[in-house]
Amino acid sequence: MGEDRRVPQRYGWIVSALVLASSGWFLLWSTVGAGPVWLGYVAVPLGGMVAVVALHRLWRIVRPEPVAGRFWRGLLIGAAFMTVGYVHMAVNAIRYTTGDDPPDMTVPAAATIALGFGLAMWAVARVPVGATGPGERRRRTLDRTIAFLGCSTLLWYFGMAPMITAEERWSPQTLALVGLAFLMSVVSITKVSYLGGGPVDPTALRLVAGIGLTAAGVAVLATTYGDAGGPPSQAVVLPLAPLLLVLAVRAQWSAVLRPRRTSRRSSPSLLPYLAVAAVDVPLVAIAAGEVRWPDRIVLVAAVVVSVLVVVRQFVAFRDNARLLHDIRAHEERLQHQVSHDSLTGLANRAMFRDRLHAALAGGRGATVLLVDLDDFKTVNDSLGHDVGDELLVSLAGMLREQAGEGLPVRIGGDEFAVLLTGGTTVGETVAQRILDALTSPISQHRLLMQASIGIATAEPGATVDTVLREADVAMYAAKQRGKAGYVRFLPGMAEPVLAHMRLGGELRRALDQDELEVVYQPIVALDTGRVVGVESLVRWNHPERGLVMPGDFIPAAERTGLIADLGRFVLDRTCRQLAAWLAEFGPAAPGHAGVNVSARQLHDPGFVAHVLATLDGHGLTSDRLVLELTESAVLRGSQVSRTLHDLDQAGVRLALDDFGTGESSLSLLRAFPTAIVKLDKSFVDGIEIDDADAAARDARQAVARAVVQLAGALGLEAVAEGIESEAQAEQLRALGYCFGQGYHLSRPLSATALTTLLSSRQRALTGG
Structure with a gap:
């Protein structure tokens, strides 16, 4: 079975019983003289043995944790040495005590106990008190120095100095142990005044530090009563040390079984201020009597403490000033963040x-x-x-x-x-x-x-x-x-503008409720009148406004971001209708369908994949689709260029609409994979014979001739837009144009109307 993790209550009861029995014996011994004096030396080694067993059991549980394992291991070794020393003292007392005089402390016992005290002090000193920054460590060092000097001065004046200056000289080993006891008590007090959370339970650490106070109590008894202080020290005061150790074990054991949430940050300590007051006590005593050489040490310590207090107050003042400055700067930063934009730094x-x-x-x-x-x-x-x-x-x-x-x-x-x-x-x-x-x-x-x-x-x-x-x-x-x-x-400006803004909101409903219709304007062979292709155009049959033209709602679609949804709707309807015509009319069906594309659609990284998926979904080859773009849409950066080249490589043909109106028309033909150029309507208007403005007519004819010749030289197809009369059609044929579109050739037709037109022309050709 594994390690018993129950809290070892019995150790505490055993040591408590030893403390009570030893104190009871001393009371009887000091009043009625019951029993020999060596009985007072038994409780400490027996309690120490119990404490060593308890410490060993605890160490086996906490040793996986480096800090806690190191602390309790050091304390275990120190307690073992002290117990060995006190066993030696007890044996010496039993063998050599005569009457009521306590035995002298032997050098081996003193050395062993001193080593145990030193190991315990070292274990306490190595326990971290919590993570702090450099500034906090400097302040704590000052506070500890002040506390150390204050407490040491008090113990020096009332403890060590009387022993050193006593007429009856104390043995060196006794002086060493008393000095070590004083040192341990001061170090322990200053240590446990700054405790945060950690692997070593704070309560347990304070109980261990209390052992130094018991040692200081022994020293005070020795300096006050001389040899007569030995029995109460051994029988009453020192047995408290094993008890404190066992209670510390119990506190750490409970913390292991039931961890508590503790702050890593210690609270401010009053110890430095109490230490300053402690220095004042011997100063008052010195002022009332004769100054001796040990008193000069007190005076020097008082001066050093005063200087350190001034330094500490200066450090505190400087730190507080820095803290206030940081708080104000933080408040200003927060205020700026609340009222300013994080990206540009402008007001928000x-x-x-x-x-x-x-x-x-x-x-x-x-x-x-x-x-x-x-x-x-x-x-x-x-x-x-x-x-x-x-x-x-x-x-x-x-x-x-x-x-x-x-x-x-x-x-x-x-x-x-x-x-x-x-x-x-x-x-x-x-x-x-x-x-x-x-x-x-x-x-x-x-x-x-x-x-x-x-x-x-x-x-x-x-x-x-x-x-x-x-x-x-x-x-x-x-x-x-x-x-x-x-x-x-x-x-008066708000109403039409707001109406136009509301139009964008209504467009979403139109897409959802099928209020939009795709119509088709035929592209006609100018020599035979055959429909070779169509251009898809969208119309909006608004339930309240009536027919809404693209010039009114396309800008709203661009502004609201619905142009992509609108484009997908037109593409799908066009491909579906073209597939139906090809199935019904075969070679007599329009050879391709043109769909207008916006710049925003071309910036969509998934546009090419969507176009190809739509064609495939309706069973059309890519050459059946023509995407019509304006010059301004083409001139939109690297993403558009990649999209156009990907479409061209996939077999989709591209048409440059409104050709001739921009400043870079000729360069575009070389930079982009254009298959069709569509002469803008502005160059078709007035191209026919007009004696009233012959110069304008000649200019338009020159542009139209240049475009068709350039297209022929580059292997492109040329289409003339906006043909509104037979005279314009004749002139364009004379200039070399084979294809055209416009109201003279055919207005945009619904799918049903164009189907009827194709059927009638098919019957005319077949004679049916």
């Missing part, structure tokens, strides 16, 4: 509202600029959030420079604000400075960004929410007008 929304409320409550004018970066999500999607964060930090620095005396604020995300308290025209001035600053690249990545700014000035009686709402409406209006500009809020 809470501080902005407080300042705006204070300005309105104080009757001062207040103008708010709401600044929103255009297409910031594109930066995050294509370059990563780290680059986006660097951009926001750079923008914050620019706002600090351009805001003047205004308060720049980060509201959240890519939305910023500037609070101004000047006149009504200062808003436009600061807004223009911000826009001018954005004409140059910002951040270490040299990004060229744009921003939309809404301006609102507080009217009499305005609230914080009113001003912010008006600034938000003005900012939204700036985005509607083409971005990269500012708009001041004017009465």
Whole structure:
């Protein structure tokens, strides 16, 4: 069976009985002279033996814990040596005691007991008092030094000095043991005054330290009564040492079985202040009598203690000053964190509202600029959030420079604000400075960004929410007008803007409730009139607004992030319908279907996989799909470029829509895997014979001729958009165009209407 882990109660009862019996014997001996004096020397070695057994059992349990095992092992060895010494004393007393005179302490007994005391002191001194920093260790060292000197001075004056100066000389071994007892008591007291949590139970450690007090008690009896102090020391005081050891074992045993939560941080000790008072006691005694040489040691100790107290108070004052400074700095940091944005360091929304409320409550004018970066999500999607964060930090620095005396604020995300308290025209001035600053690249990545700014000035009686709402409406209006500009809020502006904002919210419902319809505009061979392909267009049959055109709800889809869902809806409907036409009409069906794609879709890392999965799901080969992109969508960074090349490698054809209207059209044909170019409608309008404006006609014809020749040279297919008359169709055929689309050839048709058209043309061709 394993080690019995029950608390050893019996050891305590045995030693307690020995203490009571020995004290009872001394009482009888001192009053009626009962028994020989050597009986008083028996209780200590017997109690020591019991204590050694208890310590050994405890050590076997706690030795896996390094600190506790080391402490109790040292205490066990020390107790064993002390017990051996006291056994030697008892044997010597039994053999050589005559009458009532106690025997002299032998040198071997004194040496053995001294070694045991030393080992016990060393075990106590090595116990850590808790984890502290360098400053705390310095303060504790000062406190312990003060306490040590104070207690030592008191024991020196009333204990050691009388023994050293006594007319009857004490034996060297007795003086050594008394001095060691004093030293142990002082060391133990100063040690246990600073205890935190740890593997050694604090109660057990204090009980062990109390052994030093018993030794000090023996020394005081010896200096007070001389040889007559021997019997009470051996019979009454010293038996308490084994009892304290056994009680310490019991406390540690209980702590092992029932661990307590203890703080690693000790409480402030009053011992240094008590030590100062202890120094004053012998000083008062010296002042009332003649000064002797031991008294000079007391005076020196008192001076040293006084100096150390001054140093300690200085250290405490300095530490308190540093602590107060750290507390104030911490409070300032907390206050800054509460009122400022952690990324940019600008004031945050809470501080902005407080300042705006204070300005309105104080009757001062207040103008708010709401600044929103255009297409910031594109930066995050294509370059990563780290680059986006660097951009926001750079923008914050620019706002600090351009805001003047205004308060720049980060509201959240890519939305910023500037609070101004000047006149009504200062808003436009600061807004223009911000826009001018954005004409140059910002951040270490040299990004060229744009921003939309809404301006609102507080009217009499305005609230914080009113001003912010008006600034938000003005900012939204700036985005509607083409971005990269500012708009001041004017009465009557809110209703149409809010209606447009609500339109974005209703678009989610439209997708869920199938209010959207895909229509198809045929792409026609100009020489035969055959439908060679279709372009998919989306229409919204709103239950209250009626037909909503893409120009109205596509921007709302972009703003709300629904453009991706809308794009997936159109792609799925188009592929499903094209597969149905191919199954029904075979070679007479449209050869491909074109779907418009936004820049935000191209930034989606999963876009290519979704396109290919949709084609596969409807049984279509990749060459049946044409994705139509504008030049502005193509010019959107590395992520877009990777997406376009992946689509091209998968066999999906790409069409460059509205070709010729941008500044980089020709370079795009070389940089991107384009398969089709679609001549913009602006070059088709007026391309027919028109004597009223021959120069404009010639210019349009020159552009149209250049585009088709360039497409032919690069092996690309050219499609003319916006054909609205037969004359335009004839002119384009003459210039070399084979394919076109427009209202003259066919308006966008529903799937049913286009199916009917394809059926009629098939019957006409077959003569059915």
